């Protein structure tokens with residue numbers, strides 16, 4: 433896609449130059465910045481829209497900005513243009529003390545010289561502007577605010593920015609709605625909006641139905657970027673990870689909840705199978721799957737040396753799957769959640785489970801994330817999560833993870849008619865792939881957690897050995 437620098441003329445042409453030194457310092461410090469560890473050498477403006485004029489007492493700029501990082505891995509002969517980020521920039525004379533943590537800085541020159549710029553999502557008024565635009569289905573520049581007109585968006589909901597460690601940023605409005613603003617932006621159909629919309633259409637109550645959404649039509653309405661999704665807020669909810677740890681701490685059994693989670697997952701899968709046509713994976717497709725798993729293992733073993741002694745056992749989990757495919761076995765594949773774990777499951781105070789965050793693995797391309805896959809991949813993600821909870825708790829509660837894993841599969845089978853345990857080769861391959869991913873994730877982000885997936889690596893490599 434071509435750089436749409438001309439769109440910047442809607443605001444002053446010197447805008448980005450005046451923000452550049454401030455953003456170079458501020459952006460890499462943000463939790464959601466995907467290019468950590470590599471210097472940002474500059475920015476280009478993809479789109480800039482004034483939501484409130486920057487000359488007013490309170491200004492609000494919506495920016496899509498490409499961050500240049502020259503040592504980003506290249507794809508083939510193409511140089512990676514850099515990731516595109518969504519920024520909401522507030523502009524004031526001075527920041528009130530409550531907004532001090534949101535400060536980005538004071539531009540020295542250009543159209544914003546002498547003013548204070550800050551992360552606008554911390555400020556209730558700019559957050560209200562976004563909700564008002566969604567309610568009004570506003571079109572402002574390339575920004576298209578859309579909504580499901582059957583759902584009401586009342587006035588006067590107090591906004592607050594969520595403080596959770598997130599890959600994106602979310603604003604909660606009066607405990608009624610939550611607006612997730614995606615930070616790293618890619619063109620195309622984003623499953624975080626696509627799948628909840630499909631599930632809502634299927635009447636599946638396990639996923640909050642999108643109330644409104646924000647798009648950017650940079651190359652016209654057929655090439656939109658999804659920038660945000662507003663959905664009903666599940667008030668007083670706890671996520672599955674918190675609940676599992678709470679029960680473990682009390683020495684309580686979690687199997688009733690695990691079974692309910694299995695049922696909820698199967699409800700989502702059966703609704704997705706109705707909404708999008710499932711496909712059959714034959715030898716060639718499974719070979720690709722197995723090759724992908726094997727390549728990820730090789731790369732992981734390069735990056736994390738402790739994995740190397742286990743590699744032959746782990747590899748055989750993938751090879752066994754490839755052998756079944758070579759013998760003519762086929763598998764069903766369909767759209768799935770793609771990144772399912774206990775943290776993606778919310779339990780309401782009345783005890784109902786919802787699944788959230790259908791974005792898939794953010795490091796993969798949208799095309800990859802939207803491919804039909806065996807449901808075993810989501811199931812394996814959850815089975816790993818029960819294992820994670822059990823291994824992150826001291827003292828260990830013997831059998832806790834196994835009981836949860838069995839209950840989850842039982843619940844799954846009650847709804848779908850398919851017990852994931854009846855295909856142990858596929859399940860083991862996906863569990864192994866996930867554990868390998870987790871080893872790399874923990875080595876990179878939380879080295880003290882590395883023993884948790886390594887325990888699974890130990891078990892899975894032994895299981896798969898001939």
Ligand SMILES: Nc1ncnc2c1ncn2[C@@H]1O[C@H](COP(=O)(O)OP(=O)(O)O)[C@@H](O)[C@H]1O
Nearest residue numbers: 598599600601610640663664665666669788789
């Ligand atoms: N509909 C909802 N109701 C209540 N809380 C929610 C809802 N959706 C998300 N959350 C909360 O917001 C957090 C982040 O949401 P998520 O979609 O996982 O964002 P990210 O992709 O940035 O991690 C979740 O862990 C959960 O605590």
Ligand SMILES: O=P(O)(O)O[C@H]1O[C@H](CO)[C@@H](O[C@H]2O[C@H](CO)[C@@H](O)[C@H](O)[C@H]2O)[C@H](O)[C@H]1O
Nearest residue numbers: 599673771773774775813816817818820870873
């Ligand atoms: O938060 P994301 O959905 O982007 O997922 C990433 O971070 C997760 C940790 O927050 C990580 O999940 C792993 O740890 C969880 C406990 O903290 C556990 O429930 C998961 O089963 C385990 O995979 C996830 O792998 C990573 O992609």
